[in-house]
Every structure is written in structure tokens, then in C-alpha cells.
Amino acid sequence: MIIYGVYIVSKSGGLIFNLDNNVPRIEHEKTFTYPLDLVLDYDSKKVSVSFNRKDGINVGHVLVAVNGMPVNGVTLDDGRDVRTTLDAPENYPINLKFSRPKMTTNEKIFLASMFYPLFAIASQLSPEPKSSGIEILEADTFTLHCFQTLTGIKFIIISETGLNGIDLLLRKVYELYSDYVLKNPFYSLEMPIRCELFDNKLQELLAQVEKTGISNIDK
Amino acid sequence: MTIFNLYIFDKFGTLLHYAEWNRTKKSGITREEEAKLTYGMLFSIKSFVSKISPHDPKEGFLYYKTNRYALHYLETPSGLKFVLNTDTTAINVKELLQQLYAKVWVEFVVRDPLWTPGTVVTSELFQSKLDEFVRQSPIFGIRNI
Numbered sequence: 001m002i003i004y005g006v007y008i009v010s011k012s013g014g015l016i017f018n019l020d021n022n023v024p025r026i027e028h029e030k031t032f033t034y035p036l037d038l039v040l041d042y043d044s045k046k047v048s049v050s051f052n053r054k055d056g057i058n059v060g061h062v063l064v065a066v067n068g069m070p071v072n073g074v075t076l077d078d079g080r081d082v083r084t085t086l087d088a089p090e091n092y093p094i095n096l097k098f099s100r101p102k103m104t105t106n107e108k109i110f111l112a113s114m115f116y117p118l119f120a121i122a123s124q125l126s127p128e129p130k131s132s133g134i135e136i137l138e139a140d141t142f143t144l145h146c147f148q149t150l151t152g153i154k155f156i157i158i159s160e161t162g163l164n165g166i167d168l169l170l171r172k173v174y175e176l177y178s179d180y181v182l183k184n185p186f187y188s189l190e191m192p193i194r195c196e197l198f199d200n201k202l203q204e205l206l207a208q209v210e211k212t213g214i215s216n217i218d219k
Numbered sequence: 220m221t222i223f224n225l226y227i228f229d230k231f232g233t234l235l236h237y238a239e240w241n242r243t244k245k246s247g248i249t250r251e252e253e254a255k256l257t258y259g260m261l262f263s264i265k266s267f268v269s270k271i272s273p274h275d276p277k278e279g280f281l282y283y284k285t286n287r288y289a290l291h292y293l294e295t296p297s298g299l300k301f302v303l304n305t306d307t308t309a310i311n312v313k314e315l316l317q318q319l320y321a322k323v324w325v326e327f328v329v330r331d332p333l334w335t336p337g338t339v340v341t342s343e344l345f346q347s348k349l350d351e352f353v354r355q356s357p358i359f360g361i362r363n364i
Contacts, residue, residue, distance in 0.1 A: 004273045005273075023273060024273055024274065026275070032220075035277060050329055058275045058343075100275060104271070107270065111266065111267060111270055113269055114263060114267055115267065116265070118260060118263055118264055118267065119258045121256060121259075122260065122283060122285055122290070123285060124246060124256075125246055125256060125257055125260070125358045126246075126287055126288055127223035127224055127239070127241075127242040127243065127244055127254065127304050128223070128242075128243055128244055128288050128306075129243060129244045129286040129287075130287065131285045131286065131288060132285045132286040132287070133285060133286035134283045134284070134285060135283075135284055135285055135286060136283060136284040137264070137268075137280070137282075137283040137284075138280075138281045138282050138283070139272060139276055139278070139279050139280050139281055140276055140277055140278045140279065140281060141273065141274040141275075141276045141277075142270045142271075142273055142274075144271070158271065158273070165339055192314065
């Protein structure tokens with residue numbers, strides 16, 4: 001079983017904790033001939049694919065290496081500009097390596113605060129009275145489980161699809177939060193969680209769950 | 220198991236059709252506003268899912284569940300969106316939505332010469348066939364409270 005990440009969102013909707021666990025590296029390398037059959041978008045910070053897909057390279061993937069040489073933003077390691085290199089026919093055949101962009105901290109904060117209104121609207125649009133917000137959200141590549149405590153803190157776990165008992169794991173994370181965050185005298189509520197003991201215990205828990213399954217967590 | 224309501228949107232977010240069966244709670248806003256809110260929420264969920272997904276998504280968002288209902292989502296390659304609210308125990312809803320698209324939507328709306336794409340579906344034949352289709356599905360079942 002794979003757990004991709006744990007997020008904790010405070011009651012006002014801000015991301016206060018995030019742990020990436022087991023994030024897969026998606027990289028694809030391919031040798032291209034002139035002219036390049038991918039349409040690239042030259043941003044000020046990165047070069048990404050904007051059209052066409054090929055051998056696992058998809059729209060949105062970012063160029064990370066040219067002929068094995070790492071790309072920093074829009075320039076190669078030796079100072080050459082990526083665009084002029086790719087535009088020159090004499091540089092072909094050329095080997096390009098693309099990767100699915102990793103989420104930056106800013107994007108994570110953005111996504112966590114985006115989940116908050118979705119949760120609220122889902123409960124407002126309910127066809128039945130007294131509905132909670134989103135508890136499980138499933139897509140083809142992952143499942144998101146959300147547990148909201150009585151005090152409004154949301155615990156979110158992103159895992160692979162088809163797992164049982166994630167709600168048990170969420171409660172266990174809540175227990176760790178109560179034990180190692182709330183009882184930490186240096187922690188103030190609603191602030192980002194920086195507690196070493198909590199980090200360690202959570203990582204231990206996830207490692208145990210990945211090895212032996214959720215049913216074996218000690219109560 | 221039961222089915223509460225169905226929204227059909229086109230790719231621009233126009234509500235093409237709305238139907239409800241065992242809905243017990245109104246959201247307290249007009250039909251148009253509710254449709255806009257639903258579409259807006261789904262639009263955000265789609266973008267949320269594509270960003271947070273650890274792999275490249277193919278179909279993307281499938282459904283979400285709360286403690287009272289489940290919202291199932293099917294988007295066709297042409298951007299048509301079917302949104303079906305059921306209770307949380309319903310299974311195989313994706314197949315039901317695909318059937319609904321192939322057997323009801325395509326047959327009675329797409330093949331209706333009086334329907335212009337992008338406009339609200341007013342065909343009574345479609346409405347009665349849809350009603351029949353939903354009521355006969357195993358998910359519709361008997362309502363247990």
C-alpha cells in the first residue's frame with residue numbers, strides 16, 4: 001500500500017503541516033530529431049510541454065535535461081540558452097529528459113486552501129439534510145481521504161486507490177497530533193507545525209502501515 | 220440505495236438538463252444558481268485533482284463522498300458532463316452513467332433533429348426515457364431511511 005502524502009489544514013483553511021511520502025519520480029527520456037515534434041512553452045522560470053504527448057511525455061511536463069546536462073530554468077548548466085539550442089537544427093539528434101513537475105511549497109499551500117471551499121460547497125449542495133463535507137474523493141490515480149475534527153482541523157491523506165481503513169489511519173494521525181503537537185508547550189494553535197517528535201512518530205506510523213497494513217496499527 | 224438528482228452540463232457550463240428523484244433537501248438557492256455553484260465546484264475539483272495527483276491522470280476526478288451522499292462525475296471527450304448524486308452505498312455508478320450517455324442521451328437528444336447543441340433539452344420523450352432508465356436501474360432501488 002502506498003501513501004503519497006499527509007496534509008493538515010487548520011480551521012481557518014491554511015496549510016499547517018505537510019509530509020511527502022513515497023512521491024514517485026516520473027521522468028521520461030527520449031532522443032528527438034529535427035524538427036522537434038513537441039510544442040514547448042518557454043516560461044521565465046521553466047520550459048514545459050504545451051502540446052502533443054509522446055512515450056509518456058505529457059502536456060505540463062518540464063524539461064530537466066538536454067543531452068544529459070541539467071537545465072536550470074531556461075538555461076543549460078554551461079550557460080547556453082535552451083531555446084536557441086533547441087531551435088538550431090545542427091544540434092539534432094538531441095536527447096531530452098522531461099519530468100512531471102513536483103509541487104512547490106507555494107502550490108501545496110494554494111491547494112490546501114483550495115480544498116477548504118470545495119469541502120464547504122459539497123456540504124451545501126447536498127440533496128440530503130445534515131451532510132458533512134467531502135470525506136473521500138476518488139480520481140483514477142489516487143484517493144483523498146479527509147477527516148475533520150470537532151474543532152475544525154482537517155487531516156488529509158492522499159493514497160493509492162482501493163485501500164481500506166484509511167479513516168483508521170486518519171484517527172491515528174489525529175492521536176499523534178493531540179499527543180505530540182498540542183502537548184508541545186512551544187506550539188501555538190493555527191501555526192505551522194514544527195515538532196520533531198511529531199515528524200518522527202508520523203513517519204514511523206506511515207512506515208509501519210506501508211509494511212504491515214492498517215489493521216496492524218496498535219490502538 | 221437510491222438516486223437523488225442528475226445534472227447534465229455542456230463544455231461551456233450551460234445546464235442542459237436537470238432531474239431529481241428522491242431529493243429531500245433544497246439548497247435554498249435558485250436552480251440556475253445551484254447549477255452554477257455545482258459547475259464551479261466541479262471545475263475547481265478537476266483542477267485540484269490534476270495538480271495534486273502523483274501520476275499523470277487520465278480520467279481524473281471520478282467521485283466524492285460525504286457522510287450523506289456521493290457525487291459521481293462522468294465527462295465525455297466532447298466536454299459533456301454528467302453529474303449524478305446518489306447515496307453513499309451505490310456501486311457501479313460509472314457504468315450506469317456510461318449507459319445513460321449511450322442509451323438515453325445519444326438516442327433521444329443527439330439524434331433529435333429539433334435539438335441544437337448548447338441549448339436546454341426540452342424533449343418530453345427524453346425526459347420520460349431518462350426517468351424510466353433511472354427508475355429501472357438497480358441503484359435506484361427501494362428507499363430505505
